[in-house]
Amino acid sequence: MSIGLCLCKCNRTISDVVNIDALFDWYREQGIDVMGCDELCSADCQNELLNNIRENEWSGIVIGACSPKHYETTKNQSAILQSIADAGINPNKIAFANLREQLALPNSGDGVLEKAKCLIDVAISKIEHSADVLVEEIPPRRSALIIGASISGVFAALRLADAGYKVHIVDKGEIGDFSEYITPEELAKIDVSLTCAMTPSFAGIKMHPNVVMYPETTLTDVYGRVGDYTVQLEGGEILKVGGIIVCVRDAELTSKLRPILHIDIDSEGYFRPKNPAFVVETRDPGKYLAVGDDVRSDILAADSAVLSLTSILDKNEINHIIEVSEVDEDVCGGCGTCVKTCMFHATSIDLARNVSVTDATRCVGCGNCVVACPTGARDLVRYPNSYMIDAIRILGGFKTSGASPKVLAMLCDGSGYPAADRAGLMGLTYPTGVLPLRVSCAGRVDTQFILYAFKVGFDGVFIGECPEGACHNIVGNTDLARRANLFRAVLRSRAIDTDRLRIEEISPLEGDLFVEAINEFVDELRGD
Amino acid sequence: MNCGVIDMGEKVQVATTWLQSCSGCHISLLDLHEELLDVLDLIEIVYSPLMDIKEIPRVTVGLVEGAVANDYNEEVLREMREQSDILVAFGTCACFGGIPGMRNLHLLQDVLARAYVETESTVDGIIPESPEIPALKQHVHAISDIVKVDYMIPGCPPPPQMIKNAIVALVNGEEIVLPTKNLCNDCKRKHDSMLIPKRAFLTEAVQSAPELDKIDRDKCFLEQGVMCMGPATRTGCGSRCLDANMPCRGCMGPTPDALEQGAKIVNALASILPAGGLMFNEDVVGTGYRYSLPVSIYPHRADDLEEEVNEEENEGDEQ
Known part of the structure; x- marks a missing residue:
């Protein structure tokens, strides 16, 4: 090679x-x-x-x-x-x-x-x-799910329906009742031309042959990939759609939708875009956000989300990179630990063969099951175990100058890693002896890696993870915390001070907090 | 492997020895009962702790029971390696350090002081020091830390049938093939909630096995809130403990894909059983590393300076 x-x-x-x-x-x-x-x-x-x-x-x-x-x-x-x-x-x-x-x-x-x-x-x-x-090519479905019959939801639905898409619009309440989405004060500020735009649009989706409405309906399950999602509604009805546009801005509703939709949230509990500059995009290229600050920006966001989505779904083929967790069937004994661990219902036991299998349409590649697997039979395509161990060995070979401590910084893809990036862009500094290693999720941090890091000479292990309740993969930080709580006993038994393991919650844009935390940790290790 | 050297015409010469161990693996060999006679048709034991022979003769197969805990253990092991075409780690202490390996959780001076001075029944204790007494090594080692090992037969002790199968395989010029899956693969107990794809703890509470009035013989231990090492343990033991309605303690050591047993069981159970350390009876380390501490990623204390181990012959274990 x-x-x-x-x-x-x-x-x-x-x-x-x-x-x-x-x-x-x-x-x-x-x-x-x-x-x-x-x-x-x-x-x-x-x-x-x-x-x-x-x-x-x-x-x-x-x-x-x-x-x-x-x-x-x-x-x-x-x-x-x-x-x-x-x-x-x-x-x-x-x-x-x-x-x-x-x-x-x-x-x-x-x-x-x-x-x-x-x-x-x-x-x-x-x-x-x-x-x-593996890279799979699939023809995308020319259909979409709109979540929330808000102002942006209705405009997005109308645009898509007009463009020939089949549109399913789901709302937990009545469809057409804007009062949920707009305050009376805001409504009072809207001039007549906007009112005239909203009411006929609403009538438009009701009349449109391409639009199906699901009032007073909640979602129970969503899985799949851009171009091909399966959506289950309360009551069991299944929809197949190519893309999803989320048109609600309600912290309570967001917290209910998040474990189903797997879209990241911000510190206030609202869905957040993957990059602050592109406000409608999420990390999943088939899921978009269309929520503005007022009616005008709602409509703009709806247009932007629709344009982004259709630019993908109008293609003849979409490439899918299959980055799932894999199973060594010679070693897996079908215990079911991965089944209980996976947040995304992507793992199950094939009872005929008594081995664990992965549903590629549900697996998000977070690696939590790989860590949980008590046999080591599971491995992650994108961050394999052998690579993680070798990477820690390589970084452990770095020679720091003088008394400067050597720190392995395992940084999660959702928060720790972008926060460290942000710190660099903000012009903040920290010692060279802080050696970053990207991990897919805090749930990918195997306690074996931590033990190995101490073995190869790190003075400290720092893990930068998403804040509580905001994990990229919903439960990765929870599971790391549970594992670490038990694992500290292992460190103590080896006479390794448990303060040499630091787990820090950082939001992706909080470069300053990352630097503060890492510098404090380095100082403590140095004995300052 | 060196299997080609075996001449099928005559009995295969075998030597056995024990180092730091309880002799249980040898007893397990004897537990073959009548079948031992079948084995003795194939092999001739020319050296063993049960025979009054001083020098280890040249043999085809050497079976080594026990961990390396003192200088004499190391000397015997090196001689065994020297004299054997095929060296087999016989039992968990030889394979992974076993029960004696838990000594690595303590500093050597503390171990000696506890044993010879501080025990409640000791009066005016002194730590013995004499060239006649082999010095304890700083750490307990699996034999693969010291010499090249060709095969291993894990288990505390290995079941008699497993020992027989291994010997027969070597006599026939075949490899000793160990199962690679975990114990759950061979566990006959029903597991239901482990298979339901829903994030939830398996039970509301966890209990140590002796606390329970009744353990359902047909149900997964974990699903009853009883700690079981089966998921992180290699199968092949014949599930004797499970059949006796006792959970697995992990004596067969880790599966081949795991780096170690202790961290793996922590990773696995942290999110499927409630109550954190309780599930380990408040002893995560004793539970997870009971049989395999010397082959852990971090096999001793950080404040315990590593002795020099002669790495020349140490090429690791094949399995």
């Missing part, structure tokens, strides 16, 4: 801090193809990268640049991931070394070059330990 390494200078943001030339030489000597570029965001550099992939027939690529979050959460950069896959690299063989947000921005001075090597080595290890993921 030949792996390529692409080192981005990020227009000197990275190269002013990290000696890129030294990295270049180091990896060339290791027999790895290395290419450099000034700004991987630019079309020129991306073309060069794609040409290199094709010419050198790389089967894996390490991108040493800015945070992988940029590639995964912004429209303009996610395109390059698709282009890399089109050039012949399996999506699971694309790995990132976050040299900007988690190195060049927060760190400086001695050790930066060594840390860069550690981060790149971890990315290489990820490629070496990861199997190819």
